[in-house]
Amino acid sequence: MIKILIVDDSAFMRKVLSDLLAQVPDVTVSGTARNGKNAIEMLNKTLVDLVVMDVEMPVMDGLSALKIIKQTFNIPVIMLSALSNQEITIEALAAGALDFIEKPTNLRAIETEWVSDFYEKIKSVQPSGLTETTKITAPISKNNQPTPRLLEPMSAVQLRMNTQAVVIGASTGGPKALLSVIQQLPNHLSKPIFIVQHMPKGFTKHFAERMNQEAAVTVVEATDGMLIQNRVYLCPGDYHMTLDRGRIMLNQAPKLHGTRPAVDYLFKSAASLYQAKLTAVLLTGMGKDGADGMVTVHHHGGYNIAQNKETCTVYGMPRSAVEKNVVNEILPLAMIGTKISQIVG
Structure with missing residues (x-):
């Protein structure tokens, strides 16, 4: 059973979320709080697996409360964000929020897609006392699977010589992981890096700006028809990103795996363009987006x-x-950052 604390200064919002969660099996609302200060007081008395918290609140805002919660309780937090809170939301993700979800524009007629997305993010959390060393993992299949085999690994020197571009995909937990990777990049890139992070429209602009501030190299939100140079490109929310004849192409084809942007679109098009000279990286995330893309990368001889x-x-x-x-190496995040830096330096 996943025990949830809902934190929002709107009593109506607290009621709406409580009613939605009451319909989810193995989920219970342990309590509600009207601001960050109230939430921290409740966490000292109540056992909770997950906090769902508004970004903007009186007395103590969500970002301030998040920092205390992560330091004191280490409980996962999903932020609720209005469109006007995009920059603060990115700051919250960098500070350790598990994920965020945009507030519905009409609480009296919430779209089915919003509800589905909300439920998926809630269900990604494992119940019963997450500890400081516990990691949140997606559900593991009960079928007895053979131990996956790894393909032939390459050294960083070999990869640098054999790579013309790097593609990266991420979802839940990705913003913090990507900031960690981006901070390790050298101040000059010898090849481009393309990133798809599952994130709604508008938020990617602020995330690209945040990465650009943290990185020694240029990070931009990609635009349609943009000429590919040796810099870091982030796919904008609500668009799929593909690569074609030295340019970035954006489209609004149907969602894939329930998301737009989707990692698979980037990986497959990059594999067609760069063939065996491509390195693909999959970071933390819920679901299976990017896996089929890695199959395509492998079939083209990529890494x-x-x-x-x-x-x-x-x-x-x-x-x-x-x-x-189809994976050549499984690495911890810090080593992935180091390896990418060596490849593109």
């Missing part, structure tokens, strides 16, 4: 790296790729 379970926030996307036996 695949997956983040290991121990350093993932949610070990879903990397695991899906590993189980397809």
Whole structure:
């Protein structure tokens, strides 16, 4: 049973979320709080597996409360964000929020897609006393699976010589992981890096700006038709990103795996463009987006790296790729950052 604390200064919002969660099996609302200060007081008395918290509140805002919660209780937190709170939301993700979800625009007629997304993020959390060393993982299949085999690994020197571009995919927990990777990059890139992070429209602009501030190299939100140079490109929310003849192409094809942008679109198009000269990386994330893309990368002779379970926030996307036996290396996040830096330096 996942025990949830809902924190929002709107009594109506607290009621709406409580009613929605009452319909989810193995989930219970342990309590509600009207601001961050109230939430921290309740956490001292109530056992909770997950906090769902508004970004903007009186007395103590969500960002301030998040920092205390992560330091004192180490409980996962999903932020509720209005469109006007995009920059603060990115700051919250960097400070350790598990994920965020946009507040519905009409609380009296919430869209089915919003409810589905909300439920998926809630269900990614494992119940019963997450400890300081516990990692949140996606549900593991009960079927007895053979131990996945890894393909032939390459040294960083070999990879640097054999790579013309790097593609990265991430979802839940990705913003913090990507900031860690981006901070390790050298001040000059010898090849481009393309990133798909599952994130809604508008938020990617602020996330690209945040990464650009943290990195020694230029990070930009990609635009349609943009000429590919040796810099870091982040796919904008609500668009799929593909690569074609030296340019970035954006489209709004149907969602894939329930998301737009989808990692698979980037990986498959990059594999077609760069063939065996591509390195693909899958970071933390819920679901299986990117796994089929890594199959395509492998079939074109490219190189695949997956983040290991121990350093993932949610070990879903990397695991899906590993189980397809198309991954060359499984590495902790810090080593992935080092390796990418060596490849593109």
